[in-house]
Amino acid sequence: MKNRELAKIFNELAEYLEMDGVRFKPYAYQKAALTLENLKDNVEDIYNHGGLKALKAIPGVGESIAQKIEEYLNTGKIEYYEEFRRKLPIDLDELIAVEGMGPKKAKVLFEKLGVTNLRELEEAARANRIAPLKGFGAKTEANILEGIEFLKKSTGRFLLGEALPLAEQVLAALRALPEVEQADMAGSLRRRKETIGDLDFLAVSSQPEKVMDFFVSRPEVVKVHGHGRTKSSVRLRQGLDMDLRVIPTESYGAALQYFSGSKEHNIALRQIAIDQGYKLNEYGLFDREERQVAGVTEEEIYAKLGLAWIPPELREDRGELAAAREGRLPRLIGYGDIKGDLHVHCNWNGGADSIEEIARAALALGYEYVGISDHTKFLRIEHGLDEEQLLARNREIDALNEKLHREGKKFIVLKGCEANIMNDGTIDITDEVLAQMDFVIAGVHSTFKMPRSEMMARLKAAMHNPHVDIISHPTGRILKRREEYEVNVAELLRLAHDTGTVLEINAYPERLDLCDTNIRAAKEAGVRMVINTDAHHIDQLRFMPYGISQARRGWAEKEDIINAWPVQKFITLLK
DNA sequence: GCCGTTTTCGGCCCGACTGTTTTCAGTCG
Numbered sequence: 006m007k008n009r010e011l012a013k014i015f016n017e018l019a020e021y022l023e024m025d026g027v028r029f030k031p032y033a034y035q036k037a038a039l040t041l042e043n044l045k046d047n048v049e050d051i052y053n054h055g056g057l058k059a060l061k062a063i064p065g066v067g068e069s070i071a072q073k074i075e076e077y078l079n080t081g082k083i084e085y086y087e088e089f090r091r092k093l094p095i096d097l098d099e100l101i102a103v104e105g106m107g108p109k110k111a112k113v114l115f116e117k118l119g120v121t122n123l124r125e126l127e128e129a130a131r132a133n134r135i136a137p138l139k140g141f142g143a144k145t146e147a148n149i150l151e152g153i154e155f156l157k158k159s160t161g162r163f164l165l166g167e168a169l170p171l172a173e174q175v176l177a178a179l180r181a182l183p184e185v186e187q188a189d190m191a192g193s194l195r196r197r198k199e200t201i202g203d204l205d206f207l208a209v210s211s212q213p214e215k216v217m218d219f220f221v222s223r224p225e226v227v228k229v230h231g232h233g234r235t236k237s238s239v240r241l242r243q244g245l246d247m248d249l250r251v252i253p254t255e256s257y258g259a260a261l262q263y264f265s266g267s268k269e270h271n272i273a274l275r276q277i278a279i280d281q282g283y284k285l286n287e288y289g290l291f292d293r294e295e296r297q298v299a300g301v302t303e304e305e306i307y308a309k310l311g312l313a314w315i316p317p318e319l320r321e322d323r324g325e326l327a328a329a330r331e332g333r334l335p336r337l338i339g340y341g342d343i344k345g346d347l348h349v350h351c352n353w354n355g356g357a358d359s360i361e362e363i364a365r366a367a368l369a370l371g372y373e374y375v376g377i378s379d380h381t382k383f384l385r386i387e388h389g390l391d392e393e394q395l396l397a398r399n400r401e402i403d404a405l406n407e408k409l410h411r412e413g414k415k416f417i418v419l420k421g422c423e424a425n426i427m428n429d430g431t432i433d434i435t436d437e438v439l440a441q442m443d444f445v446i447a448g449v450h451s452t453f454k455m456p457r458s459e460m461m462a463r464l465k466a467a468m469h470n471p472h473v474d475i476i477s478h479p480t481g482r483i484l485k486r487r488e489e490y491e492v493n494v495a496e497l498l499r500l501a502h503d504t505g506t507v508l509e510i511n512a513y514p515e516r517l518d519l520c521d522t523n524i525r526a527a528k529e530a531g532v533r534m535v536i537n538t539d540a541h542h543i544d545q546l547r548f549m550p551y552g553i554s555q556a557r558r559g560w561a562e563k564e565d566i567i568n569a570w571p572v573q574k575f576i577t578l579l580k
Numbered sequence: 581g582c583c584g585t586t587t588t589c590g591g592c593c594c595g596a597c598t599g600t601t602t603t604c605a606g607t608c609g
Contacts, residue, residue, distance in 0.1 A: 022581095029592055033581040067582050105598085107607050142600060192609090205609090231597055238597090238608090248609085250596090264609080275593060280586090286594065 008048050011077060012038040014086050015070070020097050021089040024112040036065040039269070052078055096122040104152035104230075105145070113138065127153050151228075155240070162200035163245050164484055166514025166551055169194065171243065172204045175223070179249075182219060184212045187257060191264035195317045197554035199517045200484065204247035207260055213251035220249045256288045258302035263287035269322035270315075277310050277326065318557040323525075337557045340550055342569040347376035347421060348446060348477060348509065348537030349546070353398050354379040354388045357542040360398075361405055364418050366543040374572045376419040377402060378446050378537075383425040383433040392438040395422060399441065417572060419443040423477055428452050428459075430466025432473065439472035444579050446509070448477035449490060457491035464497060468504045474579040475535055476501070478511040478518040485515075494523055498530040505580060507567055508532055512552025513539045524559025533578070535567050 015038035019031040040063060041048060051059045052075065060071035073083045093115060099122055100111045106126075114120040117138055118129050126149065129135055135146040172194055179188040185208050189195070192205030210216045217237045221229045230238040230246070238248045252260040263271060264287065278285035282293055289300025290309055299305040304314045312329040316337055319325040328334045349363055350356035358366075360377055367375035379398065380389040390398065399420045409416055423446045425433045432439065432447055439445050447467050455463065467473055479497060480489035501508050508527055511518045516539070519527060527534055536552040538545055556566060567575040 030581055032592065033583095036582080065582070069581055101607095105607070109606060140600065140605075144599060148599090203609095233597060236596055266609090268609080272593075284593095288595090 006047055007078065008041045008044055011048060011074060012041040014077070014083060015041070017097060018086055018089065020101070020108045021086075021093065024093070024108040033065070034070070037063075037070050040065045048074060049078060094121060099123045100126060102156055103149060104155065105148045106152065110141075113140070123153065123156075155244075162202050162485075163243075164514045165194075165197060165199055165201060165517070165554070166548065167243075168201035168204060168245065169197075169551075171225075171241070172206075172247075175204065175247065176206065178223070179206060179208055179216070179220075182210075182216060184210045184215045186210060186254070189261055191261060192266060195265045196267065196320055197318050197551075197558060199520065199555065201245070203245055204241075205264055206247065206249045207257070207264060208249065208251050209254050209257055210251050216251055217249065252287075254301065255297065256300050258304070258306055259285070259289040259300035260287045262303045262306055265317050265320065267321050270320040270325070273322045273326055274310070277312075281310060283310070316557065318554060319560065321558075335560045335562050338553060338561050338563050338566050338569055340553050341371075342563055342566075343372070343536060343549055343553065344571065345372045345374035345376065345419075345568050346538050346540070346546060346549065347419065347444065347475070347535055347568055348378045348423065348511070348539045349375055350379055350387075350423075350539075350541045351377050351398075353377075353394065354384075354390055356540075360402060360418060363540075363543055363546075364405060364409065364416065366546055368414065368416050370546060370549075373415065374417045374419055376421040376444060378421040378423040380450075381422050381424040381434050383427065384450055389425070389433075390422070392435055395434065395438055396441065419572075421446060423448055424473075425450050426463060426467040428455070428463060430463040432467065432470055436470075436472060439470075442472070443576065444474045445472045446475040446477045447473045449481055453481060453487070453490045455491060457493060460491045461493055461496055464492070465500055468500050468506045471580055473506060475507045475509055477509045477537070477539070478513075478516050479508050480518050480520075480523070482518055482520075483515050484517065489518075494526065498527055498532050501527070501532045502530050505578075507535050507579075510534050510536045510552045510556055510561075510566075511539050512536055512548045512550075512555075513545075514548060514551055517551060517555050519555075519559070521555050521558035524556055524561055528559060528561055528565050533567050534561065534565055537568075 015034045019034040023031045057071050057075060060066055060074050073085060077083050093112065095111060095115050097111060100106055101108060118134055120126050120129050130146050130149045135141050135149065136143045172190055176188060176190055179185050188206060188208040190205065191207050193201050194204055208216055213234050217232060221232050221237050221239055225241045226239045227242050228240040230240065236250050238246060240246050250260065275285050278290060284291045289297040290306050292298050299309045307314045313332060313334055315325050315329050346367060351360045351363055352358055364375055380387040382389045382391040402418050402420050406418055420443045422442055426447050426449050427433055480492045482489040508519060510524060524534065536556055538548040540546050563569045567578065
């Protein structure tokens, strides 16, 4: 897609202009880049259909940027950008990835020392050629070296499933302090993004210094970036940064709103405030006379602006503000709404625990049912079950259900499997045995690298199988490790809708598949979904909230998620 | 450079912190 290439160029143009001290233009280019990144349609198609005029209809794209897009589509480059590149041939992305380095410092280091990339930056710092420069110093030079070290060993963003448990510990410790009146997570963590850059916390305290001292001396802290009265920032042993801000009570809601983001949501919200004659910042909502009219809670800020309170998971400027104004925000599925988990592996295949142990763990979580979905025979490495083993396992489940019934438990174990979709779209278990399952999940576990048309034919055949109820982890991505397979999501959703097949929201932290935007598209296409943990151990049943959070980010309601329904209701919906 | 049921000109989000400075620039979120 050209959208991404153009977005990258416009972002870099913004940085170049920033270096030259040009005002406002960088913001314009950044905005255009952001729009392009999130644009559903291919900019090439837009141009081919409607020419320059259609390009200018894209928000943030005006006369000048439209012409640059046209130039890029016709010639493969943008002269205005190439000029900057010639003047300043540096790897800007790489350089400003170093903590404390920005475009201005990068420019000075190129002009004075000829630094064009990370390697040369490191050489210059090691040779102590940076410290003597005007505006730099020994401390800056040391920070650059440390930043490079961090960059080398850092794996970038962290999984929600890694960051959230860590943050919950810190938050609990903060809330336990007698000096802390109130504390919350903020940032992408509070919005439950699938990956997290750093941990943000807010607190109210009459003794900020004490709280800050506590914060920077936590056992997992390896470096203190900053230690102020209202803001402190540290690096954790685990390799990510965390920030704490202490906020006065009267501004707490405003700060929580502000630091929860997203940036895009906040910019749009701020504009709404401006349009109504207010000013919104992290201290509150202010009228023209600078009187604070809201800020203690988030609710009153949104309310004053004529908006319903917006759950943090929705704050991405993807239509939630208009929905909040018009009273049509979704009634999001709640973290307590799930009645059962349908994708759990037991010790008949790769899993660690017996069916009974799983059933009792699910009962303890307050579930009404659990579905055992063992791998099937094609997956040798996971000890997949063949037809005979599946039937024997089913008899064990029947016996267990009787036992639970005798104990007076209102709980049922459902008989399922996670069968394999072979390259030709057939399932590796006979129809006769599939028919004896309460439900059948099918998934792609082999030959991931298939051309798109073949992969779609494969999925189509599987979804047309009269026994296949659910497709597990539909795009196959593994966060930070493996790309999706070649799935045409729009077509997948059409097929799911037409065949009545349910798509899985896999809650396993490395998967989160479907992802939030695909969940939103599935909901809009009228496709039912199921949130499953894919647990191979009873401890992993606790992954469920990660899946729920992504469903919420995808605007999903209870009606969209079949395992938020009572067992009898969804079982009749299955094929 | 973009945008406008307040504007086709005059706005664009802005405050905290660090490190370098003798009053502030650069970076970050």
